Amino acid sequence: xxxxxxxxxxxxxxxxxxxxxxxxxxxxxxxxxxxxxxxxxxxxxxxxxxxxxxxxxxxxxxxxxxxxxxxxxxxxxxxxxxxxxxxxxxxxxxxxxxxxxxxxxxxxxxxxxxxxxxxxxxxxxxxxxxxxxxxxxxxxxxxxxxxxxxxxxxxxxxxxxxxxxxxxxxxxxxxxxxxxxxxxxxxxxxxxxxxxxxxxxxxxxxxxxxxxxxxxxxxxxxxxxxxxxxxxxxxxxxxxxxxxxxxxxxxxxxxxxxxxxxxxxxxxxxxxxxxxxxxxxxxxxxxxxxxxxxxxxxxxxxxxxxxxxxxxxxxxxxxxxxxxxxxxxxxxxxxxxxxxxxxxxxxxxxxxxxxxxxxxxxxxxxxxxxxxxxxxxxxxxxxxxxxxxxxxxxxxxxxxxxxxxxxxxxxxxxxxxxxxxxxxxxxxxxxxxxxxxxxxxxxxxxxxxxxxxxxxxxx
Ligand code: UDX
Ligand code: ADP
Numbered sequence: 001x002x003x004x005x006x007x008x009x010x011x012x013x014x015x016x017x018x019x020x021x022x023x024x025x026x027x028x029x030x031x032x033x034x035x036x037x038x039x040x041x042x043x044x045x046x047x048x049x050x051x052x053x054x055x056x057x058x059x060x061x062x063x064x065x066x067x068x069x070x071x072x073x074x075x076x077x078x079x080x081x082x083x084x085x086x087x088x089x090x091x092x093x094x095x096x097x098x099x100x101x102x103x104x105x106x107x108x109x110x111x112x113x114x115x116x117x118x119x120x121x122x123x124x125x126x127x128x129x130x131x132x133x134x135x136x137x138x139x140x141x142x143x144x145x146x147x148x149x150x151x152x153x154x155x156x157x158x159x160x161x162x163x164x165x166x167x168x169x170x171x172x173x174x175x176x177x178x179x180x181x182x183x184x185x186x187x188x189x190x191x192x193x194x195x196x197x198x199x200x201x202x203x204x205x206x207x208x209x210x211x212x213x214x215x216x217x218x219x220x221x222x223x224x225x226x227x228x229x230x231x232x233x234x235x236x237x238x239x240x241x242x243x244x245x246x247x248x249x250x251x252x253x254x255x256x257x258x259x260x261x262x263x264x265x266x267x268x269x270x271x272x273x274x275x276x277x278x279x280x281x282x283x284x285x286x287x288x289x290x291x292x293x294x295x296x297x298x299x300x301x302x303x304x305x306x307x308x309x310x311x312x313x314x315x316x317x318x319x320x321x322x323x324x325x326x327x328x329x330x331x332x333x334x335x336x337x338x339x340x341x342x343x344x345x346x347x348x349x350x351x352x353x354x355x356x357x358x359x360x361x362x363x364x365x366x367x368x369x370x371x372x373x374x375x376x377x378x379x380x381x382x383x384x385x386x387x388x389x390x391x392x393x394x395x396x397x398x399x400x401x402x403x404x405x406x407x408x409x410x411x412x413x414x415x416x417x418x419x420x421x422x423x424x425x426x427x428x429x430x431x432x433x434x435x436x437x438x439x440x441x442x443x444x445x446x447x448x449x450x451x452x453x454x455x456x457x458x459x
Pocket of ligand 2: 011012035088091130131
């Protein structure tokens with residue numbers, strides 16, 4: 001079949017894979033190739049066991065694979081043939097040199113730019129899909145200009161806003177699609193070509209076009225604002241615990257103001273995930289690099305508040321358990337950074353576990369999907385931790401249950417069985433406020449919600 005357009009995506013990761021699957025689904029007249037340097041990843045995309053789990057993804061991949069969606073390691077041929085190249089490689093936080101721990105590590109991204117220069121033989125639109133520091137396109141353009149042929153490259157920014165667990169829904173029904181391009185004739189033409197892809201299934205009014213730099217920066221700012229809301233509500237949860245105000249009531253009361261809105265006001269043990277901390281620290285680094293120290297401090301405080309919420313939670317556990325957890329069995333319910341995923345990147349449970357181990361507690365971890373990753377995250381502490389796939393067994397003889405992830409399964413458990421099997425006094429620390437606290441109290445638990453009055457049997 002002759003395809004109308006050839007799209008290539010470099011990087012078959014969390015963003016590239018699902019995004020390209022949905023484009024292939026909605027644009028059957030386009031050929032979509034996805035390449036990756038990892039053969040293992042490509043083999044997995046070509047198998048019945050995909051490298052990532054997202055509801056609805058498997059069905060779409062199986063529908064389009066081999067028709068207009070192809071996963072391959074053949075970079076050279078595909079760069080040569082492509083009209084549009086999405087760059088979707090990883091941009092982790094730098095772990096070395098200047099900006100270590102804050103700036104983005106752009107080595108994978110830069111090597112992609114060099115590969116494009118090496119193999120391109122015709123004009124192309126290059127689309128930045130990865131989250132990048134503002135003005136990265138400028139560097140991309142400089143590298144692309146080193147091409148010695150008479151080829152035109154137009155760089156466009158089209159960041160992805162999908163969240164884990166809802167990737168396919170977010171791609172099929174996004175709040176908006178953002179396309180940033182130069183305000184030149186070529187830039188506008190490229191922007192329109194990218195918009196034409198999305199117009200196959202997204203209403204025109206949801207496609208926002210901006211200049212290149214606004215688009216690059218908007219991605220970081222969207223994540224910074226979302227994380228800021230969580231840090232804001234978490235900061236108030238600390239105040240609630242001192243004043244008997246109730247954080248859920250406050251979230252509802254303020255969220256009912258349409259200017260504030262109700263989403264992302266769920267108090268927690270802190271936010272995790274691969275994006276929020278990384279993107280804010282990147283924003284902080286960028287602000288500092290322009291000499292904007294007050295701006296940098298302002299955003300850094302969002303991450304500091306998140307660290308505070310995690311350590312405050314652990315301090316509360318220790319204090320309430322008579323100032324020592326040494327030798328006590330503490331069972332964590334949940335290890336993933338949020339429910340419905342096995343992903344544990346930057347999960348608050350990692351720091352909470354390490355802090356408890358540091359206090360010589362005996363930690364048991366139960367999670368419906370994340371135990372494999374938990375073992376990798378905590379491999380240095382292997383002999384001190386028990387992992388259990390059965391929540392009831394995990395809770396046996398425990399002094400305390402600690403809810404670290406909001407899995408709905410945890411709401412369905414029979415806590416009277418759990419209570420009977422635990423050491424007394426039995427403690428429960430609900431870091432996500434998902435349980436029925438009054439019911440637990442009536443069973444005999446000493447209950448410590450987050451940002452709400454504690455319910456204890458101690459006089
Ligand atoms: C996030 C953004 O939502 C997404 O748009 C972006 O593309 C990538 O980063 P993700 O990391 O998958 O997505 O998860 P998200 O659902 O945003 O949750 C992030 C963290 O915040 C989780 O640890 C979650 O538990 C926590 N959270 C979220 C809260 O603590 N309270 C809330 O109200 C919402
Ligand atoms: P994201 O969450 O941004 O999608 P991932 O780490 O899940 O990030 O995926 C990025 C993918 O990019 C990885 O599979 C990695 O192997 C791939 N990658 C990195 N550099 C290159 C490159 N030069 N060419 C092809 N693929 C690359």
